[in-house]
Amino acid sequence: MSQYHPTERGYYGSFGGAFIPEMLYPNVEELREQYLSILADASFQQEYQLLLRDYVGRPTPLFRAARLSEKYGATIYLKREDLCHTGAHKVNNTVGQILLAERLGKKRIIAETGAGQHGVATATVCALRGLACIVYMGAIDMERQKPNVARMRMLGAEVRPATSGSQTLKDATNEAIRDWISNPTDTHYIIGSVVGPHPYPDLVARLQSVISAEIRRQLREKTGSELPDYVVACVGGGSNAAGAFYHFLDESTVQLVAVEAAGHGVHTDKSAATSVLGRPGIIHGSRTLLMQDEHGQITEPHSISAGLDYPGIGPLHAFLADSKRAQFLSITDDEALQAAQLCSRLEGIIPALETAHALAALDQLPLKPTDVVVLNLSGRGDKDLDTYLRELHLA
Amino acid sequence: MVNRFADLFARKPSGVLNLYITAGYPSLHDTVPLLKTLAESGADVLEIGVPFSDPLADGPVIQQTSSAALRNGMTLKLLLQELQGIRQVLPDTPLLLMGYLNPVLQYGMEAFCQQTAAAGIDGVILPDLPAEEYAALYQETFRRHNLRPVFLITPQTAEARIRRLDELTDDAFLYLVSGPGLTGGNQTADHSSQDAYLARVEALNLRNPRLVGFGIADKTSFERACQHAHGAIIGSALLRALDGAADPHEAARQFVRSIRQ
Ligand SMILES: Cc1ncc(COP(=O)(O)O)c(C=O)c1O
Numbered sequence: 260m261s262q263y264h265p266t267e268r269g270y271y272g273s274f275g276g277a278f279i280p281e282m283l284y285p286n287v288e289e290l291r292e293q294y295l296s297i298l299a300d301a302s303f304q305q306e307y308q309l310l311l312r313d314y315v316g317r318p319t320p321l322f323r324a325a326r327l328s329e330k331y332g333a334t335i336y337l338k339r340e341d342l343c344h345t346g347a348h349k350v351n352n353t354v355g356q357i358l359l360a361e362r363l364g365k366k367r368i369i370a371e372t373g374a375g376q377h378g379v380a381t382a383t384v385c386a387l388r389g390l391a392c393i394v395y396m397g398a399i400d401m402e403r404q405k406p407n408v409a410r411m412r413m414l415g416a417e418v419r420p421a422t423s424g425s426q427t428l429k430d431a432t433n434e435a436i437r438d439w440i441s442n443p444t445d446t447h448y449i450i451g452s453v454v455g456p457h458p459y460p461d462l463v464a465r466l467q468s469v470i471s472a473e474i475r476r477q478l479r480e481k482t483g484s485e486l487p488d489y490v491v492a493c494v495g496g497g498s499n500a501a502g503a504f505y506h507f508l509d510e511s512t513v514q515l516v517a518v519e520a521a522g523h524g525v526h527t528d529k530s531a532a533t534s535v536l537g538r539p540g541i542i543h544g545s546r547t548l549l550m551q552d553e554h555g556q557i558t559e560p561h562s563i564s565a566g567l568d569y570p571g572i573g574p575l576h577a578f579l580a581d582s583k584r585a586q587f588l589s590i591t592d593d594e595a596l597q598a599a600q601l602c603s604r605l606e607g608i609i610p611a612l613e614t615a616h617a618l619a620a621l622d623q624l625p626l627k628p629t630d631v632v633v634l635n636l637s638g639r640g641d642k643d644l645d646t647y648l649r650e651l652h653l654a
Numbered sequence: 655m656v657n658r659f660a661d662l663f664a665r666k667p668s669g670v671l672n673l674y675i676t677a678g679y680p681s682l683h684d685t686v687p688l689l690k691t692l693a694e695s696g697a698d699v700l701e702i703g704v705p706f707s708d709p710l711a712d713g714p715v716i717q718q719t720s721s722a723a724l725r726n727g728m729t730l731k732l733l734l735q736e737l738q739g740i741r742q743v744l745p746d747t748p749l750l751l752m753g754y755l756n757p758v759l760q761y762g763m764e765a766f767c768q769q770t771a772a773a774g775i776d777g778v779i780l781p782d783l784p785a786e787e788y789a790a791l792y793q794e795t796f797r798r799h800n801l802r803p804v805f806l807i808t809p810q811t812a813e814a815r816i817r818r819l820d821e822l823t824d825d826a827f828l829y830l831v832s833g834p835g836l837t838g839g840n841q842t843a844d845h846s847s848q849d850a851y852l853a854r855v856e857a858l859n860l861r862n863p864r865l866v867g868f869g870i871a872d873k874t875s876f877e878r879a880c881q882h883a884h885g886a887i888i889g890s891a892l893l894r895a896l897d898g899a900a901d902p903h904e905a906a907r908q909f910v911r912s913i914r915q
Pocket of ligand 1: 347348373374375376377451452453493494495496497498499500565566567611613614637638639
C-alpha cells in the first residue's frame, strides 16, 4: 500500500494518530471501525455518486486558462471546484459525510467553519437530508465572511460564535469538539478538512479524492497524458490540496505544490505558514506540524483568508512537507489580493481568497513553455467581495 | 517505596475529596501555598492543572483560569521548579499533575517524568493521551519513574475497555467522568442515570478505587457521587470561589468547609 495512506493507527510517517480524550473514544472508534466498509459499500457509492453528479454538479470542468497561460508561459488548467454547488470543494466531503452519518444512525450534525464554505456545505446537506445542524464559527470570521453566515441561517442551521482565543478557525474547532464531548450519542461531527483524529484525515481525503480522479481523466482527454507537471493547491487544513494531490501522490514526475498563507510575511508575528513556522505537536487530536511557542502553547495565526487562518495542517501534509514529496510555498495577504484581481480580470473568474493564494504561487514556479500546470480553483470569491473592494481600493 | 494512594485509600475508603486548581491562578506564585491551604483544610488528594492554550475537555471556568494563568506567566518549566520543594510542605497528600499532552511533549516526556517524580508527584492525568498511545509509547517511562497514570472513564465506556483501563492503572484511581460534558458542566441534573452508571461501574469490582469528577460542585453533588465511589473531584466550583477573592486562602478554606461541614 502507498506510504501516503495512513497506518492502522492513523499515522503518515510520524504524523497523525488519534490524541483524543476518553469522552470521544466511542464515537471516533465507531467511525474508525466503520468508515472504510461504509465508503466501499455499493449503496453508499450509488447514493454518493448520484449526489455528486446531480446535486453538486460533478464532474467540475477542467478549464484551460488561456490568458493566465500566456502570462506565465506555460499551459495552465483551472480545476473548477468553484462551480460545485455552494461554491467550493467543501461540499464533496459533506455529501459523503452526511450519508455516513445516516448510516451511523446520527440525528444531529455539528461542524466548524473558517471561511464559512464548510459551514454552508454542511448546512446544505443537512437541509437536504433533514438533519439538525449546528455550525461553530469564530466571532471574527462571522464578521469577515458575513454572506456565508447569512446563507447558513437561510438553510436552517444554527451558527454559534466561538469567542475564545483568536476567535477564528482553531477556536471554532475547539468548540465543535467540546460540543461532541457533550453530546456523545446522537451527534456526528463533520470535520471540514483533513485534520483531527484518525480516521478523519483519511476519510476527508478519500471524499475529496474525486478531484484528482477527475483531473486525470480530463487531462487525458485534453492532452493525451494523465499526468501534469505541477498540481497547485492552497492549504488551510489541506482538504482541497489532499483531493487534488491524491491520485498523483505515487506519480513521482508530478510536482505537488502546497500553498500556505504567509499573512504579513513568514518573518512577522502575523502569519499562518505552518510548514515554515510549525514544529511537531498535537492539535485537535492529531500529531502534526503546529505553530506553537517554546512552552507548547498554540500560537494565534494570522491570514487575511479565514479558511487558511489555522495554526496546523493535516497530518498527510505534514508528512508531505517532511518527506519533501510536496513543495510548500507561502503567499502574503497582499500577494493573494493581487492574484485575485489578476484572475478576475484575465479569466473572468473571481476566486476565493484562499484560492487566490494558490494563484499567487504561480509567480514563484520556474515554469517552462512545455509545462502543464493544474491549479485547484477551490472556491469562488463572492464571500470575499467586501474584503476585495476594501483592500484593493475598488469601492 | 512510598505509596500515598494506597495509604490514603487504606486509611479512608470513602468520602475522599480530590480538589483541582489551575497552576499559576489566581496569581503566578499562588500554586504551592494554595495546595498547602487546601490540604490543611481537609482535601485528601490534590490535582495541579498545567495550563494549556486550548483545553478541549474543559468548560468555561477552567478555560478562563488556564488563560489567566498563562497570562500570569505560568509555564510547565516554572511549575516543575516550584514543585521541587512540595514534599517538605505536604509530605503525605497524594498529588497529581493534570494537563494536555502538547506542553508535555514540547518539554520532553522523559524530562517531564523525571522532574515530576523528583518533586514527589504521584501521578499524571493527560486527558488527550489515550490509553493505547500511553501503552505503546510511554508506559515504560512512567513505570521507570514510578509515576502513575490516571485514566478517564465515561458513561459510554464499554465494560471491556473499563477493565483494560483498570489493568493499566496501578495504585492510583480511575477517574469516572460523571456524565456527558466538560469540566464544570451541569451533569448532575440527571441523577438517576448518573447513579445507575456509577453503580454499574461499582459492580464491576475493579482493582482500583474510583473517584467521580466533572460537574461536582457542592456538598450535595459531592455526597451523591460518593455513594457509589470512593470519593469525588471538584475543580471548577473551587476555582469559581477563588475568582476575585480578596484572600484566596480564606476562600479556599471556606470552600472546603462548605463541602465537609
Ligand atoms: C474556497 C476554499 N479553499 C480552501 C480552503 C482551505 O481549506 P482546505 O485547506 O481544507 O482546502 C477553504 C476553507 O474554508 C475554502 O473555503
